[in-house]
Amino acid sequence: EAQVTQNPRYLITVTGKKLTVTCSQNMNHEYMSWYRQDPGLGLRQIYYSMNVEVTDKGDVPEGYKVSRKEKRNFPLILESPSPNQTSLYFCASSMDRGVSSPLHFGNGTRLTVT
């Protein structure tokens, strides 16, 4: 089954404790992206990647890191999480390097930072 898999689904952590949210897609997609969803703000892009070893900042990249060492994986790293990073996170992928192709989303990771 074609899918984007995120782990974990739920994560509670404390301020400053490094964490990684994994994302993997099995569709051989070129483009991958991370979004955060906050009430009343919709989805805002954190980082995106157009291909292996190519990543770029989105609208809200501060406090986040990503890597794209393999085509299928695009982990999101929070080196020193803070409470304002409490949010619902989505990984997404699409076939094309642009955004004319629809995005396929994972089921989300709800992160709470205390």
Place this chain on the structure above:
Amino acid sequence: AQSVTQLGSHVSVSEGALVLLRCNYSSSVPPYLFWYVQYPNQGLQLLLKYTSAATLVKGINGFEAEFKKSETSFHLTKPSAHMSDAAEYFCAVSDYGNKLVFGAGTILRVKS
């Protein structure tokens, strides 16, 4: 830069009534426009996409949207609401770049 405005953060309709969710966009070039739906505890799923082939776009689950350039709108409609349509709906716009901008979302409630 492109932007999206969804009018109404919450919309409530009766089962069987018309669904109308409003979306207005700004873009310096003819855009790609999308509607996505998010059911509880799930990621977003594509409902439909406009890519300049036709102004009236039909999507899944009986939804459709009409692109009106003069009004810079891309409103989502469904003639008859079903209980299973209750979800959050997002309009999104892209101007051929690598960026997709989402609206704030509209939560649709369907009353029995």
